[in-house]
Amino acid sequence: MAHTPQLLPTRLFTLFGKGIIYFFDDLGRYFSIVWWMLRNSANAKEYSRNILQQMVMIGNNSIPIVLFVSFFVGMVTAVQSSYQLYDWIPRSVVGALVTKSVLLELVPLLSALVLAGKVGATITAEIGTMKVTEQIDALEALAFDPISFLITPRVLAGIFMFPLLVVFGDFVAILGGMFGASTIAGISREAFVEGMKNSFEMWDAVFGIIKGCFFGYIITSVASYQGYKVQGGSEGVGKATMNTVVLTCLAVVVMDFILASVLL
Amino acid sequence: MIAIQNIWKSFGEKQVHKGVDLTVNDNETTVILGRSGGGKSVLLKMIIGLIKPDAGSISVDGKNVTTMTFKQLQRLRFKFGFLFQGAALFDSMTVGENIELALRRHSDYKDVDIQDRVKYALSLVKLENVEHLMPSSISGGMKKRVGLARAIALTPKYMLYDEPTTGLDVETADGINLLINELKQNLGVTSLVVTHDVHSAFVVGDRFAIFENGQFIMTGTKDDIRNSPNPEVRKYIESDIQT
Numbered sequence: 001m002a003h004t005p006q007l008l009p010t011r012l013f014t015l016f017g018k019g020i021i022y023f024f025d026d027l028g029r030y031f032s033i034v035w036w037m038l039r040n041s042a043n044a045k046e047y048s049r050n051i052l053q054q055m056v057m058i059g060n061n062s063i064p065i066v067l068f069v070s071f072f073v074g075m076v077t078a079v080q081s082s083y084q085l086y087d088w089i090p091r092s093v094v095g096a097l098v099t100k101s102v103l104l105e106l107v108p109l110l111s112a113l114v115l116a117g118k119v120g121a122t123i124t125a126e127i128g129t130m131k132v133t134e135q136i137d138a139l140e141a142l143a144f145d146p147i148s149f150l151i152t153p154r155v156l157a158g159i160f161m162f163p164l165l166v167v168f169g170d171f172v173a174i175l176g177g178m179f180g181a182s183t184i185a186g187i188s189r190e191a192f193v194e195g196m197k198n199s200f201e202m203w204d205a206v207f208g209i210i211k212g213c214f215f216g217y218i219i220t221s222v223a224s225y226q227g228y229k230v231q232g233g234s235e236g237v238g239k240a241t242m243n244t245v246v247l248t249c250l251a252v253v254v255m256d257f258i259l260a261s262v263l264l
Numbered sequence: 265m266i267a268i269q270n271i272w273k274s275f276g277e278k279q280v281h282k283g284v285d286l287t288v289n290d291n292e293t294t295v296i297l298g299r300s301g302g303g304k305s306v307l308l309k310m311i312i313g314l315i316k317p318d319a320g321s322i323s324v325d326g327k328n329v330t331t332m333t334f335k336q337l338q339r340l341r342f343k344f345g346f347l348f349q350g351a352a353l354f355d356s357m358t359v360g361e362n363i364e365l366a367l368r369r370h371s372d373y374k375d376v377d378i379q380d381r382v383k384y385a386l387s388l389v390k391l392e393n394v395e396h397l398m399p400s401s402i403s404g405g406m407k408k409r410v411g412l413a414r415a416i417a418l419t420p421k422y423m424l425y426d427e428p429t430t431g432l433d434v435e436t437a438d439g440i441n442l443l444i445n446e447l448k449q450n451l452g453v454t455s456l457v458v459t460h461d462v463h464s465a466f467v468v469g470d471r472f473a474i475f476e477n478g479q480f481i482m483t484g485t486k487d488d489i490r491n492s493p494n495p496e497v498r499k500y501i502e503s504d505i506q507t
Contacts, residue, residue, distance in 0.1 A: 046369075130354075137314055138352035142366040142414075143341040145334075 030225045036147050037155065043148045050153035058119050058154070058220070059161030063168065065118060066111045070169035073106050074098060074176025075184075078192075082185035091187045095195025098177035103204040104264075107169040109256055112215035115162070116248035120223035123154055124244040127227025128237035136228070151224040155217060162216025163209040170208060207263060214255050219248045265290055266311060266422065266456065271320035273306060280306060281317070282478035288422075293448055293455040295465040297500055298475030300427075304458040305349065307475075308424045311456070312344050313337040324422075342370065345415030345453070349427040351407035353399040353414070359386075360395030363414045370418060385413040388450065389443055405436035412443060416451065423447065425457040429464045441467040462500055474500060 006014070044051065081097040127150055130136050139146045174196065181187040226244040230236045266288040273281040280303030288294045298304050309315040311322055313329050322329045324340060332340060353362050363382045367373055373381060386392060389409040399407060408428060415423065428444065429437035441464050447453055459465050465472065466486060473483040474497055482489065482497050490501055 126356075133350055133355075134348045134352040135354055137309065138346070138348055138354070140314055141312055141341060141344065141346040141348075143338045143370060144366075145338075 029229065030222070033147060033151065033225055033228065034221060037152050040145065040148050041152065043145070044152055044156060047149055047153050050149065051156050054153045054157035055161050057122070058115075058157045058216075059164060062115055062118060062161075062165055065114055066165045066169045067172045069110055069114050070102070070107050070173040071176035071179075073110055074102055074173035074178075075180030077101050077106060077173075078177040078180035078187075079184050082181060082187060090191075090195075092191040092195030092198070094181055094185065094187055095177070095192035096199030097195075098181070098192075099174060099196045099199055100204060102173040102177065103170055103208050105256075105260075107173050108166050108208045108211035108215065109252070111165055111169050112162070112211075112219065112252045112256075113249055115165070115215075116219050116252060117245050119158070120219045120244045120248045121241045123220060123223035124227040124230075124241045125237055127151075127224055128230035128240045131228065131230045132233050132237060147228075151221070151228065154224050155220045158216035158220030159213050160216070162219075163212035166208050166212035167205075170205060207259075210263065211256065211259055214259060215252055218251045218255055222248050222251060265325065266454075267321075267323045268307070268311070269321050269323075271307070271310065271317045271322065273303070273310070273315070273317045280478055281320075284320070284475075284479060286473055286480060286483065288454060288456050289471070290454050291448075291452060292470040293444070293457060293468050294471045294473065295457045295459060295469035296473050296475050296480075297462065297465050298458075298460060300460050302475055303478060304475055305426050308346070308426055308456065308458055311424065312341050312346065342418060343421045345412075345418070345420035345423045347408065347411050347415050347423070347425045347428055349430055351399075351404075351411035353407055353410055355399050357399075358395060359397050359399065359402070359410050362399070362410060363395075363417050366414070366418055381417060382413075385417045386410075388416060388447065389413045390439075403436075405432050405439065408432065408436075408440055409443070412440075412447070416447060416453075419451065420453060423453045423455040425455060425459075427459055427461075428457065429459065429461050437461070437464060438467075440464075444468045 077098045078094055081094045082091070085093060130150070136146045136150070139149060178189055178192050181192045182189050223244045226240045226247070230240045268284060268286040271281045271284040272279075284307065286294075286296075296304050296307065306315055310317055311324065311329065313332060317330060320330070324343065327340070329337070329340065353359075354365070357365065360382050363385055364378050367378050367381055382395060383392070386394065389412045391406065391409055391413065394402065394406070394410070399410070402410070425444065428440050432440065444455065444457065445468055448455055455468070457465070457468055469486065471483065471485060472489050473480045474489070475481075476496050482492055482494055484492075489497060492498065
């Protein structure tokens, strides 16, 4: 039978259909790995050494960048709040605004976006390289469960360490806010602290920490999955790494909205 | 004994196995000879359950691998040592850690015994005092030896070799061939070697299977292969003579 070329609408419909099938297929594979992790979570203690290694990699090694970003976020928030509210309301309000903003949103979100690039890309590149060089096959051949050995420790480390980074980031961001307010915006430290004290609520800090747990989970699990499904050689690893950065950033902002809608 | 029966496997449109049959007898070294990219390595991975065939069965010591659960497969894998084409050493671990990984996880050896076992495995592949080195700092030939040491650390019954001499110079490749023969003699392992290197195949093999277009076109001893009138088989013999 002669081959008839498809019309443009048909081609678009086919492409759209394939995209939908690919998306749900991918989502199914991701959740099957998550399900496998949960089912075998009792084995996690056997890989405690890996978990500690990952906590160092994800946590300790990320402290400088999170603190740097947080300090500047605090300063910028203070300076811009002061600019927007100048002469309208008491200056202590700047302290309140900085505290609320960094605890609830800015530190958890911006740290997560930075770490999506740093931690997420590293995880995907590591696991992806292991995949294309048959190291994951070698693990299986040595009777290891590669998901419990490679992915579970990274995800657990993310869930534990991201909230800690958020707490450190919160402190430094408030210090940065106070520094920015006093040196650039001309607001006294006493006024800033007064506003901070008046507006502080423990739930705000706890909410940021909860966000940290979820962001830690989503970044490490998506990055691990992207690495685990790599095909081809170094090109495949490069593509997967790029996908990780894009997907984790998108997932973080969507998760941010969901958490704010549900918990606030 | 490993029995492969009527295996079919495709990847997308590409049919790589079309009803493959092969028997690997105990205490022998069986060599699968064939072109690169033909599906020989896939067959090795199927034997330990890393890849599932579309149809057919593979049995190891009478147990069907293709229907095993994950736990059963893990137990089966204790019987196997696998030397990967690029050695597949874990590049975040030292040579010593690569070898002791499985020992720590799957044996009751104490720390001292594990160190002794690592040294012993390295001595079998003619290496010493390399435990502290990282895989990135050793040569390709050494990587293969370390990969071999890792594979034999738990004294497997079967050894699977995926292109053991690919990418090595002639002298280093001869050294690996010698090691394969020594391990067979010293440890009594049953080996299945996948290669496209005819010279290497004739040095290590007891029985041979020629893999062409998704099937074995001939199996037999060295003499059977050398005297075969089959033009497809002759191609391999003549390529050996030329090299």
